[in-house]
Each structure stands twice: as structure tokens, then as C-alpha cells.
Amino acid sequence: MRVYNFAAGPSMLPLEVLEEAQRSLTDYNNSGMSIMECTHRGKVYEPVHSECISLIKELMGISDEYEVLLLQGGASTQFDAVPLNLMKTGKADYAVTGNFSSKAYKEAKKYGDARLAGSSEDKNFTYIPTQSELKFSDDADYFHYTANNTIFGSKWGYIPQTSAPLVCDMSSNIMSEVVDVNKFGLIYAGAQKNLGPAGVTLVIVRKDLIGNQMEICPTMLKYSIHAKNNSLYNTPPTFAIYMMMLNLRRVKALGGIVEMEKVNKAKAQLLYDFLDNSTFYTNPVRKDSRSIMNVTFTTPNADLDDACVKGATAAGLCNLKGHRLVGGMRASIYNSMPTEGVQALVDFLAKFEQANK
Numbered sequence: 001m002r003v004y005n006f007a008a009g010p011s012m013l014p015l016e017v018l019e020e021a022q023r024s025l026t027d028y029n030n031s032g033m034s035i036m037e038c039t040h041r042g043k044v045y046e047p048v049h050s051e052c053i054s055l056i057k058e059l060m061g062i063s064d065e066y067e068v069l070l071l072q073g074g075a076s077t078q079f080d081a082v083p084l085n086l087m088k089t090g091k092a093d094y095a096v097t098g099n100f101s102s103k104a105y106k107e108a109k110k111y112g113d114a115r116l117a118g119s120s121e122d123k124n125f126t127y128i129p130t131q132s133e134l135k136f137s138d139d140a141d142y143f144h145y146t147a148n149n150t151i152f153g154s155k156w157g158y159i160p161q162t163s164a165p166l167v168c169d170m171s172s173n174i175m176s177e178v179v180d181v182n183k184f185g186l187i188y189a190g191a192q193k194n195l196g197p198a199g200v201t202l203v204i205v206r207k208d209l210i211g212n213q214m215e216i217c218p219t220m221l222k223y224s225i226h227a228k229n230n231s232l233y234n235t236p237p238t239f240a241i242y243m244m245m246l247n248l249r250r251v252k253a254l255g256g257i258v259e260m261e262k263v264n265k266a267k268a269q270l271l272y273d274f275l276d277n278s279t280f281y282t283n284p285v286r287k288d289s290r291s292i293m294n295v296t297f298t299t300p301n302a303d304l305d306d307a308c309v310k311g312a313t314a315a316g317l318c319n320l321k322g323h324r325l326v327g328g329m330r331a332s333i334y335n336s337m338p339t340e341g342v343q344a345l346v347d348f349l350a351k352f353e354q355a356n357k
């Protein structure tokens, strides 16, 4: 039986995407072999690679001023790749609004003068600083922030304004809402939350920012190398790219990101409205900073949190345990989570509240 999987990542994929992959698992397009077994430099794989990249460009409205790269190493590798490639004068601004942005900031300090432009650590990352609270330096090579804080359930409700190029980790909210890519110098995202399975990382980078990498930058982390080779410098994660392509075909067929945004906002509102109307559950995040992808909440105590997670699992609502840094529960409701899954969660939480308050 399929369950509703509320995991933060890897996260659930649409059944029809999995079934399509299953149908062609042993013989892809009459090639007599699985797409997994095809050379990445052959006629069978090549259209998959290019369709995946064109779907990303089309869905996000990416202009020719940008390169779209399909890389490996997860979003975490970009914590190093970004400074190695973009810190041309050795200075950058960072906002720390959660665990991943903190890691990115720490990595950047190894390569140059990474400065803290803003932080929400004082209140356990339960809010996003406002534009006027950010302190930018005027000579930064870029400003890095994390659009959606997967662990803490917060999101930047605005695109920050500064003179340096914006670099944004969108791992947990890419393609969840319409975003004007032209406002960014670089966007990166691990695929396993909103795009496909684990194993491929999307990097969208403005062409004029490529090519100024540090002398020590490993070849495999150079954007220039991957751009020049159409992300085929070495063996790409072919199966993960294929799965992402299937998933993005579905996103397009459903109406693209405009439609995703509509559904995602409705799903999040359903859950937040329920939590706000309850005296039993609490959401710790400031209202203007709420994520629509990761919703964190607690019951009145840790024992009830445990019971809630257990009861939900038994009801086919899985992986609701919150991250150890936050505790409580976290419902990750990415693009592939249907509205029915969120409704089923709300119904369960209402019953659990009745039985335990």
C-alpha cells in the first residue's frame, strides 16, 4: 500500500512517474536495455538529458543569459562550489536563517572573507530578517541566502535587494512558486525535495559570473567546465536525470509552476489554518516567515509528539517526526504531495487532539 510520505527529503514522487519508470525499467524506448544501462554519450540517453534541461528552462522561464547545469554532490557541494567560483575578490555576504545556510556560511569562510549580513539565530531561526535588518557590505562578490529553511519551516517572503548578485539555495522550494530567475546570479537545488530523486543537483548560473574561479577550485567544481560540456564532462547521474525529466513532464502537463503555486498555497493554508485554530498544536514560526513546503508544529509535550508521530504512521501518514534540532513534527508538503494527503493529515490531527486534550 502507498502511504502519504511527509519526509523532508528524499520525498515522495508521483505514483504515475514511478509507474512510467517501472514500465520502461528493463527496456527503454525499444533499446533493449534500461536507461540506466545506456551510455551517457549515446543516441538513447541524449534526448533525455536535453529534454530535462529544456523543461527546466521552460518551466522556470530561464533566459539564454543563464546556464542550466545538472551536477552531483548534492546541494552541500555547492556550499563550496559557490565561493570557489564566485568569490572573485574574496568577499561575500551571507544570511544565516537555519542549519543549511549556517553550513554554507561556514564553508565560505574557508575561502575568503564571508560576512554575516543577517541572522535569526537569536530566536532559534523562527523568523526571517526583514530587508532593513540586513547589513550588506558594498564590496561583496555576491549575497548568499537560503530561500526556504527545510528544518525550521521558515521561508523568505521577499527577494532581498542588494547591489551584489543574489545566490540562492532553493533546494526545498524550487519550482514550488513562480520566481523571476532574472533577479538572481545563481540558484542551486538538490533534486530530492521538489524535482526528482536524490543524485542530481540543479545549478542555474548567469553566464557572466562563470569563469572567475579560484586557482585552487577542483576541476569537478568548476562551473565553466560543466557549462562547456553541457553537464557531460564526466558521467552524469543518468537515471536521476531521467526521473527528474519524467517528473517535470508531469509538472508541465498539470499547468506548470503557476499551477504548482496555486495548489501549494492552498495545501499550506489548509494545514496552517487548522493549526492556528487549535489550542493543542503550536507552530513556532513568525507568520510572515512561514514556509509553504515544510510545516513545523508541536503538541503540548514531547510524549504526545511521539504518540502523534506513531499514530500518524499507523494511519499511513509517514515521516512526520521533526528534525532533532527542532523536535515535534514537521510535515513536508512538496509539489508531489497531493491535497488529499494534507487533508488526511488534518483529519488525523483533529482526531488526535480530541483524544488527547
Ligand SMILES: *Cc1c(COP(=O)(O)O)cnc(C)c1O
Pocket (backbone or CB within 6 Å): 009, 073, 074, 075, 076, 077, 100, 146, 148, 149, 150, 169, 170, 171, 172, 190, 191, 193
Ligand atoms: C536538503 C537541503 C540541503 C542539502 O542537500 P544535499 O543534497 O543533501 O546536500 C541544502 N540546502 C537546503 C535548503 C536543503 O533543504
